[in-house]
Amino acid sequence: MAPYESDDSTSAGEVDDLGTGRRKAARYVVPVAVVGVAAATIGLVPALADSGDPNLPKISAEQLIEKIAKSDVQQMSGTVKITTDLGLPDLGGLENSLVSGATKGSGSGDGTSADPTAKLTELASGTHTLRVAADGPDRQKLSLLENAAEYSLIHNGKDVWGYDSQSNEVYHSTAPDSASAKKRHEEPPATPDQLAKDALKAADDTTSITVQGTAQVAGRDAYRLVIKPKDAGSTVGQITVAVDAKTGLPLKFTLTPASGGAAVIDAGFTRISFSKPAASTFDFKVPKGAKVTEDKQSDHKSAPLEGLKGDDKTGGTEKKGKPGEDHAKGPDGLNVLGKGWDSIATFDTGGKGVPSGSGAGGDFGGFLDSLGDKVTGKFGSGTIFKTRLINALITDNGKVYVGAVTKDALVKAANAG
Structure with a gap:
């Protein structure tokens, strides 16, 4: 050995x-x-x-x-x-602007560049x-x-x-x-x-x-x-x-x-x-x-x-589902489907999905289309946005499925949902 x-x-x-x-x-x-x-x-x-x-x-x-x-x-x-x-x-720096805009005013530092929430x-x-x-x-x-x-x-x-x-x-x-x-x-x-x-x-x-x-x-x-x-x-x-x-x-x-x-x-x-x-x-x-x-x-x-850290008593926000359920009910309507590495978080935005090039006005919809892949299934149609680790499916009716899983796994979850 x-x-x-x-x-x-x-x-x-x-x-x-x-x-x-x-x-x-x-x-x-x-x-x-x-x-x-x-x-x-x-x-x-x-x-x-x-x-x-x-x-x-x-x-x-x-x-x-x-x-x-x-x-x-x-x-x-x-x-x-x-x-x-x-x-x-x-x-071209747009992602940093989006992050700053999302955190400004919502954090405790009121948008200061010294606020660790954004930095x-x-x-x-x-x-x-x-x-x-x-x-x-x-x-x-x-x-x-x-x-x-x-x-x-x-x-x-x-x-x-x-x-x-x-x-x-x-x-x-x-x-x-x-x-x-x-x-x-x-x-x-x-x-x-x-x-x-x-x-x-x-x-x-x-x-x-x-x-x-x-x-x-x-x-x-x-x-x-x-x-x-x-x-x-x-x-x-x-x-x-x-x-x-x-x-x-x-x-x-x-x-x-x-x-x-x-x-x-x-x-x-x-x-x-x-x-x-x-x-x-x-x-x-x-x-x-x-x-x-x-x-x-x-x-x-x-x-x-x-x-920035949690423990069993203070840090967790996940709410467990009832015995026998295949998901945990999270905050703000967030559900977690499956378990372990194949877990998929899903929630409903309550609105429409990603605007497409034909209906978004200007070039913005086409720009979003270029970042994602259009998919269809029993759930209807939607767009998958991919990274090397986290992938997200946003359906045209505003439902979101996201996880460290493959494109096929997201489509399967949406079809089952």
């Missing part, structure tokens, strides 16, 4: 024993592209060792997941590189470099480095600050002052740790999880945990997580699509230290002349860093 092979199989009892650890390992929330495609019951197959990589002791998938769950790194700093490639068309959506495309630091549950800092500018999000005690150096704008909010909030780790969004824990969040029998060799990430020895959907209907090929052999902290997260090619999401540390960051790292003083926007909901239930 290879040094890192695992021929263990997971029984129903073992799955129950791992439940608590998996729930702890999933206490963070990650970018929406990953939400809903994660795993919960473990299916193990033999794993292979990568020649030339660190020679580490044998470990099973269950043991590695438990190691992630027990990871309790509270002090660290480092640099993370994240690349997201959903295969969206180049709209951190930039991570949904392209390649970005982040500097991250943490010193326990009350002090975290994330800096997004772009060209000559920098955006920083700082949590220090009761204060949460967002600062955009390009516009010289400041956002200020108050962190929740509760015992439960202080007990939870408040890590910045889009780190490999969060992405990995979300991918282990909710397991079912549609998933296979194996240990496949070792790797070195940011100078650290790591195991490679590979998560794959068993069914062919998902657009997800596999998720690979490099887990620090010593601390159990996920160091790198890579999601590759079933269609092949470059990763859809590739986030990993390029530098990491587990030394205590200097206290001055989390200090913030409003720069001279900066415009300061106070969060109108500062006495709210959650602050920006707090709101």
